[in-house]
Amino acid sequence: MSKENTDSSIDVELEVPDTLSFENQENVEETTETSELDELRQSVAQWEDKFLRTHASFENSKKLLIKDKVAAVAYANESFANDILSVVDSFDSALAMISAIEEDSEVVTKIKEGLELTYAQLTKVLEKNGIKAVECDGEMNPDVHQAIMQVESEEKQPGEIVQVLQKGYTIKERLLRPAMVSTAK
Numbered sequence: 001m002s003k004e005n006t007d008s009s010i011d012v013e014l015e016v017p018d019t020l021s022f023e024n025q026e027n028v029e030e031t032t033e034t035s036e037l038d039e040l041r042q043s044v045a046q047w048e049d050k051f052l053r054t055h056a057s058f059e060n061s062k063k064l065l066i067k068d069k070v071a072a073v074a075y076a077n078e079s080f081a082n083d084i085l086s087v088v089d090s091f092d093s094a095l096a097m098i099s100a101i102e103e104d105s106e107v108v109t110k111i112k113e114g115l116e117l118t119y120a121q122l123t124k125v126l127e128k129n130g131i132k133a134v135e136c137d138g139e140m141n142p143d144v145h146q147a148i149m150q151v152e153s154e155e156k157q158p159g160e161i162v163q164v165l166q167k168g169y170t171i172k173e174r175l176l177r178p179a180m181v182s183t184a185k
Contacts (some may be wrong), residue, residue, distance in 0.1 A: 003136070033037050074130075076171055081131050089166065091119045126169075134168035134179045136161050144168055146178040156184035 098112045126132070134144045140161050145168065153162050161181045168179030 075174060077129060078171055078174070078176065081129070081176055085169055085177060091115065091122065091181060092129050092167065126141060130172040131176065132170055134170060136164045136181060140181060140183050143179055144170070144175060145181050147183045148180050149182045150185045151182050153184040158184050160184050
């Protein structure tokens with residue numbers, strides 16, 4: 001009997017450490033699972049933040065590209081418009097010269113009418129494409145006018161435009177060429 005008691009006490013002693021070890025193992029596993037879960041949650045939060053920032057950056061880039069595309073389309077003809085302005089200047093000069101001729105012959109009258117019609121047609125085409133002459137009445141605006149010289153004038157107040165030496169033009173809201181003007185002292 002004593003042998004059985006010894007064996008059962010041994011068995012009991014062996015079972016108790018096994019039970020404690022199993023409970024400790026469960027606690028360690030729970031702690032490990034909890035910390036892994038927290039790490040995964042933090043990782044998901046970091047990736048979500050990165051995704052949202054990247055998405056916002058992408059949307060901003062997309063809007064900027066759309067804005068640039070609209071501007072490129074709107075002002076695609078700017079170079080051509082600058083080149084055609086010399087033709088418009090030549091028409092202005094031709095009209096001024098033909099108007100200065102005092103001869104009232106039928107030929108001069110027909111040439112003048114033809115030039116005026118062609119000039120009007122050219123002006124309509126330019127306006128159709130968003131190209132307009134800069135207004136030169138009243139006070140000089142440094143945003144659209146360039147003062148070339150100042151002259152004495154009894155009729156105008158200082159800073160007012162006296163004479164337009166070369167017309168200025170805009171394309172849509174952008175300045176193509178400033179108007180060259182003389183202002184009153």
